[in-house]
Amino acid sequence: MKPxxxxxxxxxxxxxxxxDHDRLPDIRKTVxxxxxxxxxxxxxxxxxxxxxxxxxxxxKPEVGHKFTLQSPFGPSPCKVLELDxxxxxxxxxxxxxxxxxxxxxxxxxxxxxxxxxGWGKPDEIIPGPSETHSVIRxxxxxxxxxxxxxxxxxxxEDE
Numbered sequence: 819m820k821p822x823x824x825x826x827x828x829x830x831x832x833x834x835x836x837x838d839h840d841r842l843p844d845i846r847k848t849v850x851x852x853x854x855x856x857x858x859x860x861x862x863x864x865x866x867x868x869x870x871x872x873x874x875x876x877x878k879p880e881v882g883h884k885f886t887l888q889s890p891f892g893p894s895p896c897k898v899l900e901l902d903x904x905x906x907x908x909x910x911x912x913x914x915x916x917x918x919x920x921x922x923x924x925x926x927x928x929x930x931x932x933x934x935x936g937w938g939k940p941d942e943i944i945p946g947p948s949e950t951h952s953v954i955r956x957x958x959x960x961x962x963x964x965x966x967x968x969x970x971x972x973x974x975e976d977e
Contacts (some may be wrong), residue, residue: 830866832838840939840940841912841937841938841939841951842937842938842939842940842951842952842955842967843937844864844933844934844935845932845933845934845935845958845959845962846931846932846933846934847931847932847962847963847966847967848929848930848931848932849929849966849971850924850927850928850930850932851927851928851929851930851970851971851974851975852927852931852975853927853974854923854926854927854928855904855921855922855923855926855928856904857928857974858904858921858928858930858974859903859904859921861973861974862919862921862930862970863879863903863904863907863919864877864879864900864928865877865878865938867913867973870909870963870973871969871970871972871973872887872967872969873887873888873914873972874887874888875887875888877896877898878898879898879901879903879907880898880901881898881899881901882897882898883897883898884896884897885897885898885909887911891946891947894911894912895911895912896910896911896912897909897910897963899916900918903954905920905921905922906918906919906920906921906952907919912946913945914936914938915934915935915936915937916932916933916934916935916936917932917933917934917935918931918932918935919931919932920933930966930970932962932966934958934962937951937955938951939951940952967971
Protein backbone atom coordinates (compact mmCIF):
# COMPACT_ATOMS: atom_id res chain seq x y z
CA MET A 819 0.00 0.00 0.00
CA LYS A 820 1.34 3.40 -0.94
CA PRO A 821 1.17 6.02 1.82
CA UNK A 822 -1.24 8.79 0.85
CA UNK A 823 -1.37 7.37 -2.70
CA UNK A 824 2.23 8.37 -3.53
CA UNK A 825 5.04 6.05 -4.59
CA UNK A 826 7.40 7.86 -2.21
CA UNK A 827 7.26 10.64 0.35
CA UNK A 828 9.51 12.51 2.77
CA UNK A 829 9.30 12.04 6.53
CA UNK A 830 11.58 13.93 8.90
CA UNK A 831 13.96 14.73 6.07
CA UNK A 832 14.17 11.07 5.02
CA UNK A 833 12.84 10.01 1.63
CA UNK A 834 10.79 6.86 1.94
CA UNK A 835 9.85 4.75 -1.04
CA UNK A 836 7.54 1.88 -1.89
CA UNK A 837 9.85 -0.77 -0.44
CA ASP A 838 10.29 0.90 2.95
CA HIS A 839 7.35 -0.94 4.52
CA ASP A 840 9.64 -3.89 5.31
CA ARG A 841 12.11 -1.73 7.24
CA LEU A 842 12.23 -1.77 11.02
CA PRO A 843 10.24 0.95 12.82
CA ASP A 844 11.80 4.01 14.42
CA ILE A 845 12.84 3.94 18.05
CA ARG A 846 10.93 6.64 19.93
CA LYS A 847 11.35 7.57 23.61
CA THR A 848 9.26 10.30 25.23
CA VAL A 849 9.83 11.34 28.84
CA UNK A 850 8.86 14.25 31.07
CA UNK A 851 11.81 15.85 32.85
CA UNK A 852 11.36 17.94 35.98
CA UNK A 853 13.66 20.59 34.53
CA UNK A 854 13.21 23.78 32.51
CA UNK A 855 13.46 23.50 28.73
CA UNK A 856 16.66 25.58 28.58
CA UNK A 857 18.49 23.19 30.92
CA UNK A 858 17.44 20.18 28.84
CA UNK A 859 18.37 22.01 25.62
CA UNK A 860 21.88 22.73 26.96
CA UNK A 861 22.30 19.03 27.79
CA UNK A 862 21.34 17.86 24.30
CA UNK A 863 22.74 20.66 22.13
CA UNK A 864 26.28 21.25 23.43
CA UNK A 865 29.35 19.05 23.22
CA UNK A 866 29.82 19.21 27.00
CA UNK A 867 26.18 18.39 27.63
CA UNK A 868 26.18 15.40 25.27
CA UNK A 869 29.37 14.01 26.83
CA UNK A 870 27.71 14.05 30.26
CA UNK A 871 24.99 11.57 29.27
CA UNK A 872 25.90 10.00 25.91
CA UNK A 873 29.33 9.87 24.21
CA UNK A 874 32.50 11.91 23.72
CA UNK A 875 32.11 14.12 20.64
CA UNK A 876 33.14 17.29 18.83
CA UNK A 877 29.59 18.54 18.29
CA LYS A 878 28.80 22.19 17.47
CA PRO A 879 25.21 23.48 17.26
CA GLU A 880 25.44 24.57 13.62
CA VAL A 881 23.40 23.17 10.72
CA GLY A 882 25.79 21.37 8.38
CA HIS A 883 28.48 20.86 11.05
CA LYS A 884 30.15 17.46 10.69
CA PHE A 885 31.08 15.90 14.00
CA THR A 886 32.15 12.56 15.42
CA LEU A 887 30.63 10.49 18.20
CA GLN A 888 33.23 8.24 19.83
CA SER A 889 31.10 5.09 19.96
CA PRO A 890 32.04 1.67 21.37
CA PHE A 891 32.54 0.52 17.75
CA GLY A 892 34.91 3.39 16.97
CA PRO A 893 34.39 6.89 15.57
CA SER A 894 30.91 7.48 14.14
CA PRO A 895 30.54 10.32 11.61
CA CYS A 896 27.54 12.61 12.11
CA LYS A 897 26.16 15.81 10.61
CA VAL A 898 23.77 18.37 12.11
CA LEU A 899 20.69 18.49 9.87
CA GLU A 900 18.24 20.66 11.79
CA LEU A 901 18.50 23.13 14.65
CA ASP A 902 15.58 25.07 16.14
CA UNK A 903 16.60 26.17 19.66
CA UNK A 904 15.33 25.17 22.16
CA UNK A 905 12.81 22.89 20.47
CA UNK A 906 14.46 20.60 17.92
CA UNK A 907 17.82 19.16 16.93
CA UNK A 908 18.41 16.41 14.39
CA UNK A 909 21.53 14.82 12.99
CA UNK A 910 22.63 11.98 10.75
CA UNK A 911 24.59 9.23 12.46
CA UNK A 912 26.86 6.77 10.68
CA UNK A 913 25.52 5.47 7.40
CA UNK A 914 21.79 5.89 7.28
CA UNK A 915 20.66 6.61 10.84
CA UNK A 916 18.93 9.80 11.93
CA UNK A 917 18.47 11.00 15.50
CA UNK A 918 16.21 13.84 16.55
CA UNK A 919 15.53 15.48 19.89
CA UNK A 920 12.24 17.35 20.30
CA UNK A 921 11.54 19.45 23.39
CA UNK A 922 8.23 20.92 24.55
CA UNK A 923 7.69 23.12 27.57
CA UNK A 924 5.09 21.70 29.98
CA UNK A 925 4.39 23.93 33.02
CA UNK A 926 8.05 24.43 33.92
CA UNK A 927 8.92 20.86 32.99
CA UNK A 928 10.16 19.55 29.65
CA UNK A 929 8.68 16.84 27.48
CA UNK A 930 11.59 15.27 25.61
CA UNK A 931 11.20 12.96 22.62
CA UNK A 932 14.10 11.11 21.06
CA UNK A 933 13.56 9.48 17.67
CA UNK A 934 16.16 7.16 16.13
CA UNK A 935 15.22 6.36 12.52
CA GLY A 936 16.79 5.03 9.35
CA TRP A 937 16.63 1.33 10.17
CA GLY A 938 16.99 -1.14 7.34
CA LYS A 939 15.42 -4.52 6.77
CA PRO A 940 15.58 -6.84 9.79
CA ASP A 941 18.14 -9.26 8.30
CA GLU A 942 20.37 -6.62 6.66
CA ILE A 943 23.89 -6.54 8.13
CA ILE A 944 25.19 -3.25 9.54
CA PRO A 945 28.90 -2.70 8.77
CA GLY A 946 31.03 -1.99 11.84
CA PRO A 947 29.28 -4.16 14.40
CA SER A 948 28.63 -6.75 11.62
CA GLU A 949 25.23 -7.61 13.05
CA THR A 950 21.72 -7.35 11.64
CA HIS A 951 19.56 -4.24 11.85
CA SER A 952 17.16 -6.26 14.01
CA VAL A 953 19.83 -7.17 16.59
CA ILE A 954 21.31 -3.66 16.70
CA ARG A 955 17.88 -1.99 16.80
CA UNK A 956 16.82 -4.13 19.78
CA UNK A 957 20.08 -3.32 21.57
CA UNK A 958 19.72 0.40 20.78
CA UNK A 959 16.07 0.43 21.89
CA UNK A 960 17.10 -0.92 25.28
CA UNK A 961 20.12 1.41 25.38
CA UNK A 962 18.11 4.55 24.58
CA UNK A 963 15.61 3.62 27.29
CA UNK A 964 18.39 3.51 29.86
CA UNK A 965 20.30 6.52 28.51
CA UNK A 966 17.26 8.82 28.37
CA UNK A 967 15.51 7.68 31.55
CA UNK A 968 18.60 7.37 33.71
CA UNK A 969 21.66 9.23 32.42
CA UNK A 970 20.00 12.21 30.73
CA UNK A 971 17.42 12.47 33.51
CA UNK A 972 20.19 12.61 36.12
CA UNK A 973 22.05 15.34 34.19
CA UNK A 974 19.01 17.60 33.75
CA GLU A 975 17.22 16.99 37.06
CA ASP A 976 20.25 17.25 39.38
CA GLU A 977 20.45 20.62 41.09
